[in-house]
Amino acid sequence: MNIVYMLIPALAWGILPLAVAKINGKPINQIIGTTVGTLIVAIIALPFIKLNVDAKTFWLAALAGAFWVIGQLGQYTGYAKVGVSETMPISTGLQLIGTSLVGVVIFGEWATTSAKIWGFIGIALLIIGAILTSVSDTGTSEGSESNQMGTIIMLICTTLGFIVYNAIPKALSASGAAIFFPESVGMVAAVLLYLLFTKQGKELKEKSSWQSLLAGFIFSIAALGYIMSVKDNGVNTAFVVSQLSVVISTLGGMLFLHEEKSKKGYIFTLCGLVLILAGAMLTTIMH
Numbered sequence: 242m243n244i245v246y247m248l249i250p251a252l253a254w255g256i257l258p259l260a261v262a263k264i265n266g267k268p269i270n271q272i273i274g275t276t277v278g279t280l281i282v283a284i285i286a287l288p289f290i291k292l293n294v295d296a297k298t299f300w301l302a303a304l305a306g307a308f309w310v311i312g313q314l315g316q317y318t319g320y321a322k323v324g325v326s327e328t329m330p331i332s333t334g335l336q337l338i339g340t341s342l343v344g345v346v347i348f349g350e351w352a353t354t355s356a357k358i359w360g361f362i363g364i365a366l367l368i369i370g371a372i373l374t375s376v377s378d379t380g381t382s383e384g385s386e387s388n389q390m391g392t393i394i395m396l397i398c399t400t401l402g403f404i405v406y407n408a409i410p411k412a413l414s415a416s417g418a419a420i421f422f423p424e425s426v427g428m429v430a431a432v433l434l435y436l437l438f439t440k441q442g443k444e445l446k447e448k449s450s451w452q453s454l455l456a457g458f459i460f461s462i463a464a465l466g467y468i469m470s471v472k473d474n475g476v477n478t479a480f481v482v483s484q485l486s487v488v489i490s491t492l493g494g495m496l497f498l499h500e501e502k503s504k505k506g507y508i509f510t511l512c513g514l515v516l517i518l519a520g521a522m523l524t525t526i527m528h
Contacts, residue, residue, distance in 0.1 A: 243473035247482045249466030255489025257459045258325040261317060262498055264456070266449025268317035269441055272310060273450040276428040278457015279464075283425035286465065292422060294415045302420035305409035306427025308402040310435070312336075315399025322392045326494030326502070326510065327374060332396055332403075333487040334371030334517050338364055339404035341524040348411055363523025370516030374491070376509040417468035477525045484521040488514055 261271050294302070312332075319328030341364055344350035351360045375393060410420060436442050444450055463486075470479035491514060494500045495507070502510065 243470070246466055246470040246472075247474050247479060250463045250470060250479070250483040251485035251489065253459050253463030253466060254483065254486035255493065257456060257463065257486075258316070258320060258329055258490040259493045259497060260459055261453065261456045262320050262325050262494070264449055264452050266447070266453060267444075268314055268321055269436075269444050270447055270449040271317045271453045271456060272314050272432055273436075273444060274453020275313065275456040275460055276310065276425070276432045278454035279461050280425040280429050280457075281454070282458060282461035282465075283422040286461075287422055290418045290421065292419055294419050294423065298413050298415050298420065299423045301409055301413060302415075302423035303427030303430065305406045305420075306424035307431035308405040308409075309424070310428055310431040311399050311402025312404075312406060313402075314435075315396055315402070318399075319392055319396055323389055324494055324500040325498060326491045326500045327389075328392070328396065329487050329490040329494070330374035330510065330513055330517055331371050331393060332400060333484065334367045334374075334520070335397060335400040336403045336407070337484070337517070337521055337524060338367050338371075339400060340407045343404060343408045344411070347408065359523050359526075363520045366516045366520035366523065370513040370520060373509045373513030373516065375513075376506060417471060418465075421464060421468065481522050481525050484518060487517060 261275070264271065264274075266274075316328060316332050319332065322328075341350075341360065345357070345360065351357045375389070410417065413420060436444065463483075467479060467483055470483070474482075491510065495502065495510075
């Protein structure tokens with residue numbers, strides 16, 4: 242079963258962007274459905290998970306879930322503006338870079354000189370890979386150069402949400418399974434606050450918001466699969482294999498969503514994916 246647990250996150254997180262893109266809704270509809278769907282699964286799973294967390298852990302986990310909403314809303318906006326096949330490699334690369342740097346600076350990872358050298362080589366590969374996947378030509382799915390650049394800047398800013406979401410659990414002693422429920426509570430709370438302050442409450446009634454529950458179910462399968470994979474295979478192996486999701490979503494965007502790229506764009510994207518995966522391996526095995 243450990244191989245199955247290892248592959249579930251890659252498959253589910255890879256399919257998630259494709260499923261979301263197929264639902265005819267705005268990013269706000271997609272994030273409503275995803276968070277509510279995740280909370281539903283968390284409630285169903287609650288009797289099978291030991292929720293032995295104190296109040297501090299619960300609220301920190303909820304805060305992590307709230308920051309996840311920032312990152313995910315940025316991703317969903319990216320899908321709408323430049324497509325899945327460009328958003329995912331850039332977003333994944335940025336997450337890997339940010340999470341690795343947080344691990345080094347805050348948690349003291351890459352303790353040896355050798356680890357730092359290989360780790361920063363990995364970060365360099367991630368940066369080059371993300372740049373390659375962002376190469377665009379006129380007349381393709383990414384739209385104008387200004388639209389593309391604006392989206393990349395937006396992704397850089399919102400990816401901070403994913404980095405905080407990934408960093409907080411490292412500081413908690415509770416298992417990933419135990420914090421899954423409080424994280425999902427934080428996700429829904431953050432979305433409700435966002436709807437309140439942006440006066441978009443009517444979006445709760447829209448059909449596409451509830452169709453997006455499917456995205457929440459898929460995300461939950463990936464998250465729970467990842468928790469089981471970490472338990473059986475260790476953090477490093479589980480994490481690296483989960484990053485195969487970026488290959489599935491990027492290729493899926495081009496093949497199934499018919500996102501157009503030039504011949505140069507296809508070549509650069511595929512080369513970028515290879516570098517991102519290589520960078521993910523180097524930055525992770527250094528932990």
